[in-house]
Structure formats: structure tokens, C-alpha cells
Amino acid sequence: MVEFALLAKLTEAFGVPSEEHEIAKLMEAEFKKRGWHAETDRFGSVVAKSPKCKTSPIMIAAHMDEIGLMVKFVSDKGFLRFIKVGSIDDRVLPNQRVVIPTPDGKIYGVIGHKPPHMQKKGGERRAPEAKDLFIDIGAKSRKEVEKLGVRIGTPVGFDIPARHLQGGRITAKALDDRAGCYGLLKLAETLKGEDVVLVGSVQEEVSMFGKGAALSAYRLQPRAFVALDTAIAGDHPEITDEESGGIGLDKGPVITLVEAAGMGNVADRQMREHFMAVAKRAKIPIQLEVIEGGATDAASVYSVRGGIPSIALGIPTRYIHSNVGVCAARDIEQTIELMERAVKTFPKK
Ligand SMILES: [Zn+2]
Incomplete structure (x- = not known):
């Protein structure tokens, strides 16, 4: 079950790029409540380390900023x-x-x-x-x-409040990427024993591509990176399956293989195979995406230092980059479940 009150609180918080303090404060407090060592770095990103975090953890980031x-x-x-x-x-x-x-x-x-x-x-x-x-x-x-x-x-x-829609769907502003931020907080409840760092990143929407996540990755030196973001769901009357690649709601998490027609991240082959195998074993449906426009924090993190194997996992969301998004509670849950299972079974080296 998606904890609607928490998701609503996250989406309703203010966080226009470079002015993310309100959402950052909320995220930091929520991580701490879950027993993680969390702090806000000089650039404004919230970095939360699990009690088991070592020198080269798996880093998962969701951007806290919203268009504005x-x-x-x-x-x-x-x-x-x-x-x-x-x-x-x-x-x-x-x-x-x-x-x-x-x-x-x-x-x-x-x-x-x-x-x-x-x-x-x-x-x-x-x-x-x-x-x-x-x-x-x-x-x-x-x-x-x-x-x-x-x-x-x-x-x-x-100024848009979150609301329930029919069929287990939710509408809110800034689901891109507060749905991902919600995912991070839920993962903080299940990945406490893992070598993981969770990052609420800043200034993803105003860069070519994610600024905050790249800076955090440079400092944290993760062995692998996952961007937990949204993906464009095109299952409504204005978009055809040919245009969207068939990405829709209630069809499971989206694994983005190629961002920004290859200018963004190209999913690391081993991570892609791992996530797909985990989904298959757990019987979690997945959707595959190659996209011409749009990218995630993975687009800037993959090239940090000597290169960090990176992949983007997306929660399908309709109408992104407007003031109203729509996503399905079940997709949020399944995306979190896939992430949890993939991290817990991630190859050691
Ligand atoms: Zn986003």
C-alpha cells in the first residue's frame, strides 16, 4: 500500500531548482526517523547512508527539485x-x-x-x-x-494538493520526482542492512543533466548508480503506443535503456541484465524504454571519475512537466520492490 499521506506531503513541499530547502529538510528528517545517517551537503542534496554503508556503496538518487x-x-x-x-x-x-x-x-x-x-x-x-x-x-x-x-x-x-483518483491512481504536482523521493524513504525501511547510500538530489531539472547527483557521486564514489525517477506514460488519447513505446500506467516499473537519444545515460549492460533477471524471478512486470527527449540523474553520474555503472528506473507518470501528474500506486510499489530486490542481490564486485 502506498502511504498516501507521506507521498502527498512530499509532493506538496516546495522545491523549485536551487530552492530545495523545504523538501530537503523534510527528506533529511524522514531518513533520520528511519535510522539512517542523513545530512544535507553544501550544494543542497540530502545524502543518507545506511548503518552498513562502506567506502563504495550502491548509490540510489531521486531528484527533489520540481519545475517552477x-x-x-x-x-x-x-x-x-x-x-x-x-x-x-x-x-x-x-x-x-x-x-x-x-x-x-x-x-x-x-x-x-x-x-x-x-x-x-x-x-x-x-x-x-x-x-x-x-x-x-x-x-x-x-x-x-x-x-x-x-x-x-x-x-x-x-499550488496543487495531491488527490486520489479512481483505480488506485494518484494525481499531484511534482510527482516527477517526489514519487522517487517517496521510493527512497520506503527503501530506507528495507535496505538498512545493505551497503547503500540514498540521495535526494538537487537541480536535476535545470541542467544538462542532473547537477546535484553528479556532485554527490564524485564525493561518494559509488560502485554503481541507480536514478529512481519517473518515465513518461503515454497511455492516454493524445499519445499513441508508437510514440510512447507502449509505456503506460499499471504495467510496472520502467527500465530506461537509452536516454536523450544516447546523449544521456545508456544503461550499463550488467545492471540492465541484473534488473531484468530480478524482475523475472520476482514476477514483477517491467517496461523497457528508449527515449529521444529527456534524461535522468544517470546522464550526469555515469561519467563521474573513471565512470560509474548506471541505470535509470522510472515510475510511469502521465503529464509530467506540467502542474498535474498522474501515476498508479501499484507501479510505485512495484518499482520500490524491484529496487529493493535488485540491491539485495547485487553482485558483490
Ligand atoms: Zn525527473
């Missing part, structure tokens, strides 16, 4: 212009509710957009671009905004 926005200008009338941080389709932005951390706590806002009555008719009506949109926090002047501590560089996140 950042203030780039405050108008005289108190409206905020913004940039996107991470890859977001402009069309999902108009009229979204947003949350902004300030020194005195969170404040809320909406991305304003003119109503249909005022828009041009017919073919001229088009989706606005992010640069033409603005955030309305209710302030009446720049001075009022500044007094709140909101300024150029202030991060902005989406």
Missing part, C-alpha cells in the same frame, strides 16, 4: 513577471495558482490572463507565451511586493 518559475521583474502596480525554471509547456501556465515562499512564510498568487470575452475571436485566439503572462499576488504596488520580501530571483511553485 522565478520572478524576473516587479511592475509598479505590483504584478510579477517571471521566467520558467525547467521545461514547462507555456500553455499550462494561464490561470494557475502559485505559491511563493517569503521570509515570513508562504504567500499565494495566480497567473493572470484575460477572460475569453476580451480575447480575439477565431483563429487569432492563441495560447499566450510565458513572457506575456504575470503573477497577481494581490499587491497594489511594487513597494508592497518588496515589503513582503519578494524580489527578482524569488522562486515560485505551483
